[in-house]
Amino acid sequence: MTEGLTRGTTRRDGETHDGEQLLVGLMSGTSLDGISAAVVGFREVDGRVYGSLKHFVQRPYSGEARTRLAAAMHEGSAREFCRLHADLGMWLGDVAREAMQEAGVHPAQVRAIASHGQTLWHEPGHSTWQIGDAARIAELTGCAVLSDFRTRDMAVGGQGAPLVPMADQLLFAHDTEWRALQNIGGIGNVTLVPPRAASAQEPVRAFDTGPGVVMVDGVTQRLYGQPFDRDASIASSGRVLTPVLQALLDLPYLHEAPPKSTGRELFTPAFIDDFVTRCREAGGADADVVATATAYTAATIADQYTRWLPVVPHDVVVSGGGARNPFLLHCLTGAFAWHGERYGKRVPTVQHFDDLFFDAEAKEAVAFALLGYLHLIGRPGNVPSATGARAPRVLGALTPVAQSVLS
Incomplete structure (x- = not known):
């Protein structure tokens, strides 16, 4: 995949001069x-999908925004959920607009924006909830x-996760060898x-x-008041408490056979507090x-x-x-x-995604852009062998662009 897109290389119907369809993930x-x-x-x-990364931007959350999102994952009122859904839609739309502007792309040149939103709750086997008002994204961007x-995916018995495997399969496979693509986000x-x-x-x-x-x-936030362990400077100065680590490898989730998914619903503030207590006792x-x-x-992986x-x-x-994180x-x-x-x-070789493809921070946004593209061409986006769904399905719900924008 390559970087770079200059103004004028894309027609107003969303197709570049080499036949590409543009999306924003x-x-x-x-x-x-x-x-x-x-x-x-x-x-x-010839039936194979190719992708080309044109531009990528990141915008960190403010301290207030991050606090609101983290709190909503564990508690909150209907009023706060409603307001956060709307506010996040504006934040998402603003970042999408920034990415298009920096790439030199007019909204009319973009087939669609594919937004994952923010997961507030994910309950495998029952339901999942991502917020971020699509209507506000559409109005703010004109897309x-x-x-x-x-x-x-969950409606046909799937876990609703993971969804990135479709991109891993179509875009990032090795030519001749089995490959594991390991994401280490939250x-x-x-x-x-x-x-x-x-x-x-x-x-x-x-x-x-x-x-x-x-x-x-x-634990870094609790003990040091820092959002994360930058460059692993803290971890590299400590020692690993092996008995604590080994005891937690008996976590029931780790003994469940795939397909399976988890989230902050398991690794709650209470879980982290208990972990700190175990380490103190050791x-x-x-x-x-x-x-x-x-x-x-690392041990769980x-x-x-x-x-x-x-x-x-x-x-x-x-x-x-x-x-x-070099220590990880x-x-x-x-x-x-x-x-x-x-x-x-x-023993498999551990490689950085960046060294093989592009900035790894862009990978999941690219993956959801791909899911959006597959929706538009009518192809399934889930991988039933990964999610446990009974059948492949076209994923996503469409919020169309306003007619006033099209005219």
Whole structure:
């Protein structure tokens, strides 16, 4: 994928001169870092979808916005939920507009904006809730908006997550080897994709591996008053409390077979408080608590690969905020080596997504742009082998652009 799009390369019908369709993907993840927007061009050749990243922007949440979103995930009134839904729609629309302006793209040149919104509650097997008013995004940007991507999968028995596997399969597979794409956002999730050369019958496997940086950020905020452990400066100065880490590998979620998904509904403030207490009882200082939380994320990823992946991947391509944490990646490499030695399996190579494709921070926004594109061409966006759905479905709900904008 390549960067760069200059004004005038795109017609007003949303098609570039090389036949690409332009979409904007919007993402706000469980880590609550901020909003990501990606301007992406898609085209289909001989049944294969190709994507080209044109421009990408990120806007961090203000302290107030982050506090409101975090609080709403665990408590809140109908009034606050309603107001936050509307406010987030404005924030999302504003970032989408910024991305289009910086890319030199007029709203009329964009087929649609595909917005994931922000998950407030996700209850596998029952329901899911993403906020961020699509109507306000449409009015602010002058573009059609696709949103509410998860509910259709859940309506046919799926988990509603993970949805990024479709992009992992179509855009990021290895030509000849099995590849694991590991996102470490607030929650960790993996997609195991077969090589492009494999039989079309080979299913994609994907599920949430457990915590991403939700626990690392949680203990860092409690103990140091910082939003996250920048450059792992705290964790790298501490020691890993192995008994605490091993005890938490008995977490029931880790013993559940895929398809499965989780979120902040499991890793709550109370869960994090209990983790800190366990570390204190084991004699841990503040830095040890952060180091153990970081190592625990790595340990859960390696544990889940050993338990549930049918093959050892050739490489593990890491993205998300956790990929910026050098201590976490050090622990991850060590955890894979330990599991490989213990079970007599090869050890996968850990690689940065950035080194193979583009800025990893853009990956999920690109993925939802792809889901929007698939909606527009009438192709399913879910991967039933990953979500557990009974059947593939076209995902998303369309909020059309106003006729006054089209005229």
